[in-house]
Amino acid sequence: MGDVDRTAVLEGLSCASLVDAMGRIHSHRAHISSMVSPDPTRRLFGPAATLAFLPTRDDLPEADLGFATLFYEAVGDQPAGQVLVLASGGYPDVSHAGGTKLSRVEHQRLAGVLADGRLRDFEELRGYGFATWCRGEATHWGGDTVMPYAAGVAVEIGGVTVVPGDYIYADSTGAVVLPAASLERVLAEARKVEEEDAHEGVQIRSEDPASFRR
Secondary structure: OOHHHHOOOOOOOHHHHHHHHHHHHHHOOOOOOOOOOOOOOOOOOEEEEEEEEEEEEOOOHHOHHHHHHHHHHHOOHHHHOOEEEEEEOOOOOOOOOOOOOOOHHHOOOOOOEEEEOEOOHHHHHHOOOOOEEEEEOOOOOOOEEEEEEEEEEEEOOEEEEEEEOOOOEEEEOOOEEEEEEHHHHHHHHHHHHHHHHHHHHHHHHOOOOHHHOO
């Protein structure tokens, strides 16, 4: 899905309609409660590149890999347009990255970041061209609590499973995870939801309150 299509497919759709559409097509949970952003006006959409954090342990060889190694492993050879998904490792109130580490997202032209943890340097992140959604801003470095551990694996974000390649949508109302295999079906169903809501709105405006009195 190219950059033009990426913008076009979202026209007229909301997070709520996408969540409703997912509920009609799939039985699993797909919605993530609202997050915060350095710039809440930016919507986030793109395929997921996952990076899992775990509680820090200094005796594991993965402790020496570092964020950069796992970042490039996660995004692969075609990073442009992807969404970097950071799983919290059980510590959503701890910093998982900041403006310096996430400058790679800008340089590699990713669509943005969805972090199930806190991020540092909101002012710096606001100056980048990508969208960022997370659990809040942090001031303290989080490396003493969590460490990046694995890239390109299934992760859990806000009670939802995210598999690499799933499509992520996020805005000021929340986020939703859309399986790549059923993306077109979900988008089409979401348009039906929007149309049904618009039709119901017309009916409500024309209804007679007296007909609902007991």
